[in-house]
Structures are given as C-alpha cells and as structure tokens.
Amino acid sequence: MAQRLDAQAPDFEEKFSALLGQKRDLAPDVDATVKAIIDDVVARGDAALVDYSRRFDRIDLEKSGIAVSKAEIASAEGRCSKEQLDALDLALERILVFHEKQRPQDLRFTDPLGVELGWRWTPIDSVGLYVPGGTAAYPSSVLMNVAPAKVAGVSRIAMVVPTPGGEVAPLVLAAAKRAGIEEIYRVGGAQAVAALAYGTKTIAPVDKIVGPGNAYVAAAKRRVFGQVGIDMIAGPSEVLILADSSANPDWIAADLLAQAEHDESAQSILITDDASLADAVVAAVERHLKTLTRHEIASASWRDYGAVILVRSLADALPLADRIAAEHLELVCEDAEALAAKIKNAGAIFVGGYTPEAIGDYVGGSNHVLPTARSARFSSGLNVLDFLKRSSILKCDAEALRAIGGAAVTLGEAEGLTAHARSVSIRLNSLGV
Amino acid sequence: MAQRLDAQAPDFEEKFSALLGQKRDLAPDVDATVKAIIDDVVARGDAALVDYSRRFDRIDLEKSGIAVSKAEIASAEGRCSKEQLDALDLALERILVFHEKQRPQDLRFTDPLGVELGWRWTPIDSVGLYVPGGTAAYPSSVLMNVAPAKVAGVSRIAMVVPTPGGEVAPLVLAAAKRAGIEEIYRVGGAQAVAALAYGTKTIAPVDKIVGPGNAYVAAAKRRVFGQVGIDMIAGPSEVLILADSSANPDWIAADLLAQAEHDESAQSILITDDASLADAVVAAVERHLKTLTRHEIASASWRDYGAVILVRSLADALPLADRIAAEHLELVCEDAEALAAKIKNAGAIFVGGYTPEAIGDYVGGSNHVLPTARSARFSSGLNVLDFLKRSSILKCDAEALRAIGGAAVTLGEAEGLTAHARSVSIRLNSLGV
Structure with missing residues (x-):
C-alpha cells in the first residue's frame, strides 16, 4: 500500500523530502x-x-x-x-x-569586425x-x-x-x-x-x-x-501523475501500475487535488494488482515507493513536480496544456487522459530513454544530438585579427600565458600593430 | 625535441598508434x-x-x-x-x-494520425x-x-x-x-x-x-x-596544426608553444606536406623556447609529447587528424576551407594563418571549453545546450489513441509488460476498440 501525504499537513515538507531522498537504486558495489x-x-x-x-x-x-x-x-x-x-x-x-x-543546423556568419564564426555538426x-x-x-x-x-x-x-x-x-x-x-x-x-x-x-x-x-x-x-x-546511467524508472476530478481513476491506476511493474525499485506517484479521486485510484490499484502477471513486482514497487499526495490545487503541485523531476509526467486534468507549459523538470510530458505513458514507450514517436532519479533537473532524453558532435569554426583575416588581437594579448599576459600572447602579437607585429 | 614521423615510412602506423595511445594524463588515483x-x-x-x-x-x-x-x-x-x-x-x-x-527552438506538431508531439527546452x-x-x-x-x-x-x-x-x-x-x-x-x-x-x-x-x-x-x-x-572531465590540452608551404614557420612554432606552455602533459602536433617547413618550424620552436617565461613547462611538453608528421599531401592528413581528434585544429594552408569541410573530429577548427588558437581562447567568441584527449570523436565543446534540458511532449486524443494504441498493446504484451498493455487497452475498450 503506497503512502499518502497531505500537502496541508504540518509535517508535509519533512515527509516529502524523505520521499525525494529515498534510495531506490540498491545496486551492489560491483x-x-x-x-x-x-x-x-x-x-x-x-x-x-x-x-x-x-x-x-x-x-x-x-x-x-x-x-x-x-x-x-x-x-x-x-x-x-x-x-x-x-x-x-x-x-x-x-x-x-x-x-x-x-537534426540541428550548421551555422556560419561574419560579424561586424570581420571575424567569421560558426560550427559544423558531424x-x-x-x-x-x-x-x-x-x-x-x-x-x-x-x-x-x-x-x-x-x-x-x-x-x-x-x-x-x-x-x-x-x-x-x-x-x-x-x-x-x-x-x-x-x-x-x-x-x-x-x-x-x-x-x-x-x-x-x-x-x-x-x-x-x-x-x-x-x-x-x-x-x-x-x-x-x-x-x-x-549515454546516461539509467536508474530505476518513475512516473508522476497530476490528476483532478476529471480523471478516470481506473485509467490512472493502470498507468501507476504500468510503471510499478518495471521492477521493484520503480516509483509511481499520484498528486491530486481531489481526495475522492485519490481514494478511488488507490482502490482501483488494489483491484488491478490481483490480475497482473507481474503482480509481485508491481505490488512491491507500489508498497515501498508508491505515493499519493493530496494538494489544495494543482497549481500547488507544480513546485512539487519540479522537485520530483520525474522521468514520465502525466497531466490528466482540465487545464493540462496550461500546466504542461509551466513544468520545468520532466523527462517527458504526457498530456490528457488519452495519452497513457505506455504510448510513449512504444509508438508515440518520442524517445523512451529518459532521465531517471531526478536527473531531469539537468539532463534530457536520448536524442539525435547524442549521436552528433559539433566542431566550432573560427576564421580571422588580417583586419579581423587587428581588431580583436590586442585584447587577446592583454588577457594572455594577465593569465601568465605569454606564449599565448606571443602567438597573437607575432602576427600583429607583422601587420605593423 | 619532438619526435618526427614520416607517413610514408613502413613503421608509420605502428609509431602513429603509439602516439595516439600515449598516456598523458598521469593523474594519481585519489x-x-x-x-x-x-x-x-x-x-x-x-x-x-x-x-x-x-x-x-x-x-x-x-x-x-x-x-x-x-x-x-x-x-x-x-x-x-x-x-x-x-x-x-x-x-x-x-x-x-x-x-x-x-539557443534551440521548441517544437510542437500534429502528425497525420492526429498525435501531437513536440518538446520544450527549459x-x-x-x-x-x-x-x-x-x-x-x-x-x-x-x-x-x-x-x-x-x-x-x-x-x-x-x-x-x-x-x-x-x-x-x-x-x-x-x-x-x-x-x-x-x-x-x-x-x-x-x-x-x-x-x-x-x-x-x-x-x-x-x-x-x-x-x-x-x-x-x-x-x-x-x-x-x-x-x-x-560537464566533461577535462584532460590535458592539445593542438594539431595542418600546414603547407604557405605557412609562416615562426607563427606555427608560436602556436605549438602556446599549447605546450599550458602544462607538461599538453600536446602539440604539426602535420605538413613540406619537409622544409617542418625543419623551419622545429628550428623556430627552439628559438622561441629560449625566451618563454614558461620555458620549462613548454620544453617538457614539446620534448615528451610534441610531434611533427610529414605526409605526401594534406589530403593524407585528414584521416590522421580524425584519429587524433584534437581539441584544437589549426588549418594553415592554401585550401584551408576545403579541408575544414572534410574534418570529422575536432573540438574547434581555426582556419587560416591569421587565426592563432589563442584567439579562440580569449576573444573569438566561440567557447574554449573543448573536448580533450581524443574525446572530440564523441563530444562537443561547452555550449548553451549544456545548460538546458528538453522535456518531450506527447498528446493523443481518442482518435489518435485509436489509431496507434493497438500496436502499443501488441508490443507491451510481447515484452511481457502486461500492465503497460492494459493501460492502453483499458482506454481502447472504452472507445469500443
């Protein structure tokens, strides 16, 4: 049975911090x-x-x-x-x-001082x-x-x-x-x-x-x-669902369990502003669990790491969602688009009741390799850029070097890197600077 | 005194591989x-x-x-x-x-089946x-x-x-x-x-x-x-210069030493098709060294890791340059632009004789935090994307789910993830599918 938290309770911050701090990745030191x-x-x-x-x-x-x-x-x-x-x-x-x-674009431009800059992706x-x-x-x-x-x-x-x-x-x-x-x-x-x-x-x-x-x-x-x-080091998977009274509790329960069945350290969290939805989802989870083939895994995950959090309004859920920084975030509520636009940290966002997370796992088209364990705070899902690298390009002619070279000499000398300074000044000298 | 290699020599591949394999990062295990x-x-x-x-x-x-x-x-x-x-x-x-x-663009589009997809950068x-x-x-x-x-x-x-x-x-x-x-x-x-x-x-x-x-x-x-x-774990810094007879040997020498003065494990390599340029550069390096403030560091780097490689033509230098995958690549030759377009692996490319690498260190505008130790094979210099993350967005309505949901159910079941399949089929059932 997942734990239940009430964002209005005096000990909420303490409990929520503990939830965030839970070590789910119990990998042995190998x-x-x-x-x-x-x-x-x-x-x-x-x-x-x-x-x-x-x-x-x-x-x-x-x-x-x-x-x-x-x-x-x-x-x-x-x-x-x-x-x-x-x-x-x-x-x-x-x-x-x-x-x-x-697929990103290459770039090449010449700035007002005549310096050519750009990059090439390969x-x-x-x-x-x-x-x-x-x-x-x-x-x-x-x-x-x-x-x-x-x-x-x-x-x-x-x-x-x-x-x-x-x-x-x-x-x-x-x-x-x-x-x-x-x-x-x-x-x-x-x-x-x-x-x-x-x-x-x-x-x-x-x-x-x-x-x-x-x-x-x-x-x-x-x-x-x-x-x-x-690529990233993948940790245990997680889903966070933000839902209001418009959500179908049976569907939400199925989505929570789709995450929980991955492995025992997966995590499924529901945040809602509707206490009766919370009750109905919890009951539906218990019903679904009975008939799942991966019953034991899903039960253990839901029991140990599942959570249902009651908030006053879904607007209050936003900062919590950003702290959780879930790999998968489902928004099943009236103003799902508005919420989606405000979320800062999430690997992938699934908008509306007809977008179960499993669609993204298989056939949606977006990538299912996503940042886990709160790393959506600083990283993104797998994408084309992960298989490209960019070489930057710099090109000065004599005039361009004349325009910016002096500052490079000054900074090289200030840093004690006199050979850096010399490699510029030797050219400036030849230009009579 | 840097080592000299001749790409025409029978033992070249062996020597070049040894050069590539050199461990320059002698950091203690701390x-x-x-x-x-x-x-x-x-x-x-x-x-x-x-x-x-x-x-x-x-x-x-x-x-x-x-x-x-x-x-x-x-x-x-x-x-x-x-x-x-x-x-x-x-x-x-x-x-x-x-x-x-x-700065990258956000994206949102609806595909022919009615699925909305996209991403948001934050x-x-x-x-x-x-x-x-x-x-x-x-x-x-x-x-x-x-x-x-x-x-x-x-x-x-x-x-x-x-x-x-x-x-x-x-x-x-x-x-x-x-x-x-x-x-x-x-x-x-x-x-x-x-x-x-x-x-x-x-x-x-x-x-x-x-x-x-x-x-x-x-x-x-x-x-x-x-x-x-x-960000990346930075290793010792390096420069590779491809130069032909049009290059000024005194400038090339200054650029090699600007790299060598960083630290004793820095590496400076010249590849040229002109043996007399090679000789002139080596002589110029010795002259410059005498008057450098960081004389000892630059001497040690040039002696231990410096290299001058003679090739038949600069076209032959391309595969070598890609294997070296240098942090900094200077192209000082007649057809520098054509070569730049063919290079696959380089952190930053400096085109032409008036673009010493030190310009990129300070005032060029491109970033000087670049992949070292051959990692330009798979990574790029520091850039704006390193400080952003992307959330992908997926949104199905009932019709879109009807169009693609069946395939998700099939794949979920094939993978033994029946709760995944159920989270989709429970919705399809409600749609009479």
Whole structure:
C-alpha cells in the first residue's frame, strides 16, 4: 500500500523530502569485479569474452561464434508474428519521423569586425548498443536507441546482447534487423562494454556506448567513460501523475501500475487535488494488482515507493513536480496544456487522459530513454544530438585579427600565458600593430 | 625535441598508434581520498569546509567567511587595469553574441494520425562553477563557463574558487562580476564539489557542476555525477596544426608553444606536406623556447609529447587528424576551407594563418571549453545546450489513441509488460476498440 501525504499537513515538507531522498537504486558495489573484467578483456580480448560467457551466460562462444549470423537474425524474424512485426514497423517509422525533426543546423556568419564564426555538426563514427538479455529483453529499446543514431548518420552501430543459455528474444533481433543493424554480438555484462570500448579481434572498438543494463553494465560504462562516450546511467524508472476530478481513476491506476511493474525499485506517484479521486485510484490499484502477471513486482514497487499526495490545487503541485523531476509526467486534468507549459523538470510530458505513458514507450514517436532519479533537473532524453558532435569554426583575416588581437594579448599576459600572447602579437607585429 | 614521423615510412602506423595511445594524463588515483572528503562534507557541512580549507589552502574560513563579499569583489576589480577590464568586456560581449545563436527552438506538431508531439527546452535551475585558484587562475575560463549558462537562462550560478593563503586573482573576481555572478565561495578541491552537489548551511546545492580542476576536483565530479549533472572531465590540452608551404614557420612554432606552455602533459602536433617547413618550424620552436617565461613547462611538453608528421599531401592528413581528434585544429594552408569541410573530429577548427588558437581562447567568441584527449570523436565543446534540458511532449486524443494504441498493446504484451498493455487497452475498450 503506497503512502499518502497531505500537502496541508504540518509535517508535509519533512515527509516529502524523505520521499525525494529515498534510495531506490540498491545496486551492489560491483566496481572491483568490473575493473578486473575490463582489464582482462583488454589483456586477452576474445578469449576473455569466451570465458565470461561460459561462466555467466552458460554459452560456449567457441561453438556458436561471437557474432550472430545473418541467418540467425532472419530465422528469429521468421518466428515473430505478423502483428508483432507490423507493430515494430509502425513504432520505428514514428520514432524516425519524430527524431528527424531534431537534426540541428550548421551555422556560419561574419560579424561586424570581420571575424567569421560558426560550427559544423558531424555524426559520431561508430556506436555500440548494449541490449539486455533474459527477462528484460525489450525490442522497443532497440528501436529507441538505434533510430536517433541512424537519423544522426552514424555509419557503424554494433549491438551486444547477452544470450543466457543461448537464448535471445526473437523480437529483439527482428527489431535490430528492421532498424538496420547488421553487426550483433552475443556477449553481455561488463565484458561486452569492455569489448566495445577497447576492441577485441572480433569486435572493433566504438566511439560511444549507449543502452541500458544491470549494475555490472552501469559500472562498466562509468569506468570506460573517457575512453569512449556513454549515454546516461539509467536508474530505476518513475512516473508522476497530476490528476483532478476529471480523471478516470481506473485509467490512472493502470498507468501507476504500468510503471510499478518495471521492477521493484520503480516509483509511481499520484498528486491530486481531489481526495475522492485519490481514494478511488488507490482502490482501483488494489483491484488491478490481483490480475497482473507481474503482480509481485508491481505490488512491491507500489508498497515501498508508491505515493499519493493530496494538494489544495494543482497549481500547488507544480513546485512539487519540479522537485520530483520525474522521468514520465502525466497531466490528466482540465487545464493540462496550461500546466504542461509551466513544468520545468520532466523527462517527458504526457498530456490528457488519452495519452497513457505506455504510448510513449512504444509508438508515440518520442524517445523512451529518459532521465531517471531526478536527473531531469539537468539532463534530457536520448536524442539525435547524442549521436552528433559539433566542431566550432573560427576564421580571422588580417583586419579581423587587428581588431580583436590586442585584447587577446592583454588577457594572455594577465593569465601568465605569454606564449599565448606571443602567438597573437607575432602576427600583429607583422601587420605593423 | 619532438619526435618526427614520416607517413610514408613502413613503421608509420605502428609509431602513429603509439602516439595516439600515449598516456598523458598521469593523474594519481585519489578516489579513496576524495570519497572520504565528500562523505565528510555531507556529514559535517560548513565545518568540514573550514577544516579542509585550513589544511589545504592555509586559510581560516571562520575569520574570512565562506562567501566572498561584494566589497571584496569590487575591491578586486579596482585592482585591475582599464586595459584588462576592457579586454574582458570585449571577450564577454563576443562570447555572448556567439552563444546567443545556440539557443534551440521548441517544437510542437500534429502528425497525420492526429498525435501531437513536440518538446520544450527549459534552463537548468542552478549551476555551480568550479574555478581553479593559484597559478592556474584563468579569468577567461570564468567567462567561457558563465556566458552559455546566462544565455540559457540559468537563474542561479554559484562559483567556488580556492584561495591558497587567502589569495585570489583580482581579474578572476572581476570576470565573475562582469559576467553577472553574485554568489562566490572561497573553497576549492573535492570539498567544494561536495558542497555544491549536496549543499551545506552556507552553500545551497546546485543541479549541475561545470568547470575545470585538478585530479581531486575531477575525481569528485565523477563521484557526484548522478546526484548532479557535470560537464566533461577535462584532460590535458592539445593542438594539431595542418600546414603547407604557405605557412609562416615562426607563427606555427608560436602556436605549438602556446599549447605546450599550458602544462607538461599538453600536446602539440604539426602535420605538413613540406619537409622544409617542418625543419623551419622545429628550428623556430627552439628559438622561441629560449625566451618563454614558461620555458620549462613548454620544453617538457614539446620534448615528451610534441610531434611533427610529414605526409605526401594534406589530403593524407585528414584521416590522421580524425584519429587524433584534437581539441584544437589549426588549418594553415592554401585550401584551408576545403579541408575544414572534410574534418570529422575536432573540438574547434581555426582556419587560416591569421587565426592563432589563442584567439579562440580569449576573444573569438566561440567557447574554449573543448573536448580533450581524443574525446572530440564523441563530444562537443561547452555550449548553451549544456545548460538546458528538453522535456518531450506527447498528446493523443481518442482518435489518435485509436489509431496507434493497438500496436502499443501488441508490443507491451510481447515484452511481457502486461500492465503497460492494459493501460492502453483499458482506454481502447472504452472507445469500443
């Protein structure tokens, strides 16, 4: 049973702060293990991958090969239903359309002093995509990570996926194929991250690694950051729903549980100005829970981290929502658009009762890789810019240098960097300045 | 004396790979120390800051106060020359103009199925700026970090700067004042990063920390990442110059040394198709070195990490330049513009003989906080987007949900996330689907 808070109660700030401060990410400290695995992959390459896969995934890569063959991918696709493949295709097309609009412009301009300035965007050359295996095998996640990279123009995408006992979800391989991935390796864990970062005989190194994973994968990504780029370190997922009396309590309950079923450390919060809606949602959650296949996970998440907060008006909910900075924010109320325009911190905003968060997970078109654990305060969901980098451009002619060079000499000298100053003054001197 | 490589030589690939693989960042492993300092600041707050400042900076914060007063800032400004303040003002104005052009657009559109999509950019609420003290006190760095934050609309910027022996460069405080910073604390090291991330009684916590620092600061930023956002972890700086026979060897030498004087692990590389230019540059470097104030640092950098690479044509230099992925790339040759358009990996490109890299450090207008140590392969210089975050927006009405909801149900069920599927199907059912 989720906790209930009343924003009018004298101890509310204390309870709300405690809610914000809750540690949901109970990942064990695996850093030492991960360091050893990475060092081993750097030293022994493919042989290390073979050993770890035998130990952790119960699979013999010497027999199966490290790379997944085209025939295997095609065969996996053949095992998916037409309905599933059609759903994948609809999702992929919509995700591509949305992300196409994120392509940034290059710029070049000449300022009044004659200095030319600008920048040029270029795609990252090669990207590694980590895809979890086993129970958390999500084809939608493959699409969400690949689409923005493709739109950015990344020419090489190498995917790694662990195959415990040799198994991989057919729809994951089908999603990869339809998204245009041709390079897939059946390795996972810290060893896969190490292979992508440093390369082995079979797996050429990449420039950036994206994709979710368990505690070992997260620790490995942190460790190889610098050697390669990484996306965010994903934490447990969360939804915040702001609802008023116009909301359907049964739908709100379903949305809270869609979040709660992810894992036991997921968090679902409802803020409402209607006490009877709160009661009805809580009751509906209990009803839904009984018939959910992931009953135990969802129950634990709702019990340990769920919360229902009563406010005087939804305007009062805004500062609370910004402090929660939820990964997903649903606005199910009369003035949802007005509220959406005022929210500062949220990974994605779902407006109105006909936009359950799950639409954004699959087929809305926006990205479902979003900042978790309050990081929407300072970061954004995955997007095309994550697969591009920008080189700034500066160009002076003699006149332009004459106009601004003196100030550079002054600042270089003030900073004690006299060679900086000289590199400018030597040119100014030649111009008779 | 820098090493010389010939791209035509049979052992070139081996030597070039070794050059790329050189470990220049010899920072000690201070992680355990840093963890203890952070824990202590979290536990004891201001009292810990007082203790560490006494120990590391030989200053009694109980006497001086943790915050730098407005009177101190004004007095520091009074000690700067008019020429210096004018140079700061020119730099700041130019940096602001350039970064204004980086402000991204919000988007909202309705697709053919009736789904509304879009995104909204909002500034990060509060940012902490780390400014190194002592010998590496760079007012230009204050401007480069603050300007994009101001353009983004960040409402609170808190600056920390260590003041060894109570000293802080007056021009650093003047730069902060002119850039609009009113909140400055005289603390540095890991303790300052901890205070910004977790807050103390005096220093309210921020959402993101930016700015360069030593090994302790870098390790602390890595540790607090997640609790707050951070910018890149800056490594040793580097310049790559591509030059042909049209280049002035004396100017090229000055530019190589402007990089080398930063610190002993800085790297300066020249690639040229003209052996006699190479000879002339090497000779000019030796001449310049004799009269540089930072002679020892620049000599050590040039000796240990400097390189001159001879290629058959500058077209051959392109793939090498992309592998080096230099922080700064100067193109001093006949077809500089054509080369600039082909470069894939570079933090900033300086086009033509009248654009020494130092212009970009101070007054060009582009940002001098740039990706180092080959990270231009996957990241970009500091910019306005680093101080914004984007919330995606999704809005379905009943018709739109009817059009795409079925595919979401299919994918949710395929992933075993039946509560996801239910949150959509419960609505579709009400629509008679």
